[in-house]
Amino acid sequence: MAGDASRRAVLRLGGLAAGAGLLGTGLLGTSLLGAAWPGAARAAGLQLPPGPLLIPSEGHALRRLTEHLSDLPRRRSFTTVPMILNDPAEWDARPLAAVLHNDAGPRQVWNNTDLAGPWLNLMRNALNTEIWGFRHPDFLVVSVTHGPANLALYDQSAWDRYQLAKLTGGRFARNVLIEETPAGALDPGDYERPDGVFSSAAVSIPLLMRRGVVFMSCHNAIWEQAGALIAHGLNRDGLSQGALAAELTNHLIPGVVLVPGAVGTLPELEQAGFTYAR
Template sequence: MAKAPRRRDFKTVPFMVTRSDQWDHEAAELVLAYRNRALQVWEATEIGAPWLKLTREALNGQVFAHGDPGFLAVAAIHGTAHLALFGQKAWDKNNLAALSGSTASTNTFVAAKAGTSASDDLQNIAGYYGPANNNITTLQQRDMVFVACHDSIHAISRNLCHAGHGEACSSDEFPADLTNHLLPGAVLLPSVVAFLVELQRAGFIYAKTG
């Protein structure tokens, strides 16, 4: 997965993705090809919902309680939750905090808690595996996959574009810029809701976090 290409050099992107070079299809195919006795996909749509907490708990339970170190969880992100998949530079440039419904003034969903590491005691609530360390970076380190949605990016971009420039604004450059600011490791897809079908066909169990 780490070696699979991520496309982050767009100048413009269309409303509807139709070609494989417009998304991270190699990484997506690796996710669908992965085999293990337990696979799970978490759909997250609301940025204020406890989706990081629940996915961490699922990962902890499967790996440490059920003894399945090969467990793979995928976070299928769209809606306002998708704001968490953009770096802080994009938040600052586009005032993405205003779209979060006052949930966050900065992207607090990414960074790991300082002083934590994978060598922490499993029972340390304030440690690497505990609720004080709910974040995307740590979950990615633990091999969780976060998939990003082109459709959501384009919708967010249209709202930003029209709010700042009116209906005459060209909306294809805004989503290109946002896409280029996706977090490292995120897998860009044409549509998260469409990919949910593919994941379930591949054996992933569906769960909803809000």
């Protein structure tokens, strides 16, 4: 019978886990087998996209961090910003500190610059491997996003107002990377489904945020993109570079952590125990 076969498969997996010393550690709970994803327990803050968290029930530290980050406010009311940030009030200092000083792990930081590259899918693969392959439900992924990839962290209203698609070389007509996909609404219990919520069919920034991925935006990239808009005649309001950079900053999507500079923040994360990936 199909039910008997399923039970035998679970028993075989349990036997393998016992032999590997995984049972009793909390690393092979029901959520890692695809049975329980406590979606109702999600943050009440405003910094997460709609939908339940997709963090395993054993991922206690990652869930705490994700919910804490969701509750921390972000300053998005700038009128102008300098080229070089030198005051923590000018970036998301508290969320950054929360990421640097937390007990989730293992932890990995991605140096992401290629807007049209496979960066989102690579982070998805890393999550899947760590969670189900190596039984690390608290695996934390941070995307330090700069260069052209930073365009993905602006909301669609900024893309429309400043014609950001023209900075993509024709590769994007709109910011599709912040759009949820139909696969993102499927049952997370079926984690092996080829077109399911953990598959390449569901890759998007909001879904990865719901899995606990932290997206950091580089102020230097914002400054340079403001300069590019001015150079291309796309500064419709005639703003100074500082004012235009402030306007772009104000249109970062919810959940993003603004940092003073990507390549300068990477060493801070590595010193905090993050493994570098690109």
